[in-house]
Amino acid sequence: MNTKNARAFATQLLVAALVVLGAGGGLGFAIVDLRQEISLSANTARVLEQRVVETERRIAELGGAIAAEQSPEVLAARNESFALGLVRPAESQVVRVAGSVTDRLTAKRQAEIFAAESGRVLTPVRFNTGGAQR
C-alpha cells in the first residue's frame, strides 16, 4: 500500500471537507441573512399596507360622519338649538338685477369713492333684517 499517497489523499479530503464546510456555512449564513432581510422588508411592506388600509378606513369613517353632520335635517336642528335664526331668503327680499352685475357694482363703488372724496356721507348698503322669521 502506498502510504504516502493515502495520507496525501486523506489530507486533501480533510482540507476539501473543511473548505466545503466553511463555504457551505458561509453560504448558509448569507442565505439566512438574505432571507431575514427579505422577511423584514416584507413585514415592513405589510405594516405600511395595513396603515394605508387603516387610513382609508378612517377617511371613509370621517367622510360618513361629516356627511351626517351636513345633512339638512341636522343643520336645521342646529339652527334651532343654537338660536341662529337663519331662514331661507324670500322672494320679497331679492332684488333681481337685469343688467350687468359687474357694471352695477363698479358704479356703486365709484359712487362711494366720489362721495367720500366730496365729504358726503353715503350709506352704501341697507339691510332688511330677516330675523328669526320662519
Place this chain on the structure above:
Amino acid sequence: MTARGFASHSRLYLVALVVVVCFGVVAHRLIDLHVIEREHFLAQIQDTRHRVVAEPARRGNIYDARGDLLATTKTDITLAVDPWALQDKIEAQKFPARMARYEQEQRERRAQLAELLGMTVAEVEALYTPSWRDIPLEQDIHDDVVDGRTRARFVKFREGVTEEQFAKITALRVAGLTHERRFRRVYPHRELAAHVIGFVNKEDVPSGGVEAFADQYLKGLSGWREIERDGKRVELAQYRQREVPASDGWGVTLSIDAAIQYIVEQELEAIVDRFKPQKATILVSDPHTGFLLALANYPSFDLNEFGTTPLDKQRNIAAADLVEPGSTFKIVATAGALNEGLVTPTTKFDCTLDSIIYNGKPRRFMRDDHRYPQPLTVAEVIAKSSNVGTAQLGMLLGDRRLYDYARAFGFGERSGYPLGREEPGLLADPSKWSGIDITRIPAGYSIAATPLQVHYGMGVIASGGDLMRPQVIRQVVDAQGEVVYTFKPAVRRTVLERGTAESMARMLQRVVSTEGTARVAVIPGYEVAGKTGTAQKLIDGRYSARNHIGSFVGFFPASQPRVLMTVIVDDGKPPTGGTAYGSVVAAPSFKRIAEQLIQYLDIKPAAPTSGPAFFAHQAEGGRR
C-alpha cells in the same frame, strides 16, 4: 522516521469517516424530508400555515347631484371574547405570584373595558367565563375528546364598535379579546330619498333603488391572497404567494339634489300633519332631460333601520302604486284634439249637456261641479276642468285616437323608470271599453296610472312635445373620481307638435290664475302652468264621495320650463272637513315648494312681454 503528530493514518481516516458519515446523515435526512416524507409534511404545512385570505372590495359611494354623500361604506367591528385564551395565558405563568399579579392586572383592564363600552363589570366577567358549544360529532376534531362539543372561542361581545372606540379598546391590551371587521353600508341622511337610494342588507344583498340598479358598478371586485402564518397565527409576509388585489366599487352620482329632496320631504311632512293622508308622493324633475331632482313618498323609512321597517313602507309609491289620475289626465284629450287640428283653443263646447249621441247611442256625461250656462272654449274647458267639455274633446278624437294618445303620453306602459318595481298602469284597449268609458276616460276615470306616468305625461307639454325617460343616475365615477360613464337624456317619443305643446302650456297657465282651478298656486311674477286633479276613490267597487285623490301637476316658468312638479295626496282629510280637492291638498304644496326652488335654482321671473311668453322665448333662439 518522521513524526506524524496528530495526522496519523488512523486519525485521519477516522476524521474522514466521521465527516463522510455526517454528510451521509444529513443527506439521508434531506432525502427523507424532501422525497420520502414530502407529501406528508407538505400536507401538514398546508393545513397549519397556508391560508387563502379573501379581501372584500369596498362598495362605492352614492352622491347627490352636488356631490353630497348619500350612501357610503364604513367598517364595522364586532368584538368577541375567547375566554379559553385568557385561561391558557394565566395557566402559562410559571409562578403563582406572577399568575396572581397577571390575573389582577387583567381584571383591572376588563373593568376599564366595561366602562368604555358602558357595561357593568359583572357583564364583562360573565363573558370571560370559559364555555363550550355543541358541534356535530364529525366536526369534533379540535380536541382529543370526541364528545360533540368544543371550546367556545368566539363569544360575541358587542357589534357596531367604531374605529375610534376600537383604538381605545386595543390600547387597553385586554387578553382574550378578539374582533371581526367587515364592511357596513351607512346612509348619513337617513330617510332622505329612501325610496330612490334603496339599501344593502346585512348579507350584502342590495334591495331596491339605486343600490340594486347600480349594483354592478357599486359592488367592486373582491380580491384574495395566499398567505402563510407562523405558530402565533401572524402572517409571514415573505411567503405571500399569489395576490389578487380587491378592486373597490365605483361611485354613482344621482340627479337627485339633497337640498331639493329635503325641501320636498319637509313639505310632505307638512301635508301629512295637515291632511293625514293614507299616502302621498311628490316628484320634481327637469322637464327637458327627464332627470328627477327629487322623489319623496309618504310613508317612508330610515335607510339605516331597514331591518325594522315594514315592507309596506319600503314600497316606492311613485312607481309601484296606481291611482286614477282624475282631471290631470284631461291634458291628453285636449292636446290630442289640438294636435290633430280638430279644435283650436277658441273652439267652443256646450257644457250644459247631460248626454250626447256618440256612435249612434246616447252617452251620459259625468257632471261638472259647476254649471256653465255659456259655451266654454277649449282653453276654458281646461282652466275650469270641465268633465263635459273634455268628454266632448275625447269624442271628437274617437276611441282609438284617444287610446293612442293616452299610450303616446306614456299611460298603460312602464315609463322605463330605471330603479324597477314599476307598474304599467291600466289602460284597456278600446275594443274592451264599455259604453260610458268615452265619457269617463278623457276625465281621468276608468284608467289607472302611477304617479310617475302622470308626472311624465305633463312633462310632454313642458318639454315641448317629447315624452322623456325618467332617469335618476347622472354619472358613474371610478375610485379616483374619474367619470366612467355619463347617462344622457333619453326621449322615448315625440308626442305633440311643438306648437301644440306651446298652446297647451299657455292654456295651462290659465288654470293657475284667478279664473282657473289652481288660483292658490299663483306665484306673483312667475308663469306657472299646471292642472289640478281630484279623483274619487274606488272603494269596494263604488266611487266614494268622501275619499279622494287630490293632485296637482305643473311646471314653471311656463315659457321656459325649469321645473316639473307633481303632488299627489291620497285620501287627505282637510281640517275644515271639505272635499280633498287637488286645489286644496296639493296645489298649495306645489306653490310652497316652487317658491323655495325659485331661490335655490335662481329662477328668474318672467320678463314682461306684450305677446305670449312662448313667442318671446322663440325670438331668443328657442328652447334647448
